[in-house]
Amino acid sequence: MKIQTVAGDIKPEDLGITDAHNHIFIALPEWVRKKDSDLALDDLELSTAELELFKQAGGQSVVDCTAID
Secondary structure, three states, X not given: OOEEEOOEEEOHHXXXXXXXXXXXXXXXXXXXXXXXHHHOEXXXXXXXXXXXXXXXXXXXXXXXXXXXX
């Protein structure tokens, strides 16, 4: 069995410590942000910094569950 990743297929044992449900970047429409600004995850630098902290803590894989639409 292989795990499909954005960088290609890998063996399950190569996943390592995995965050199995995350939303890394969400650019919501303006009308949604006006209603609840806390829902937006649209700061690329902050998202990158948080992923780096996860990596420094031993994390190796992240499953981004954000829908395409």
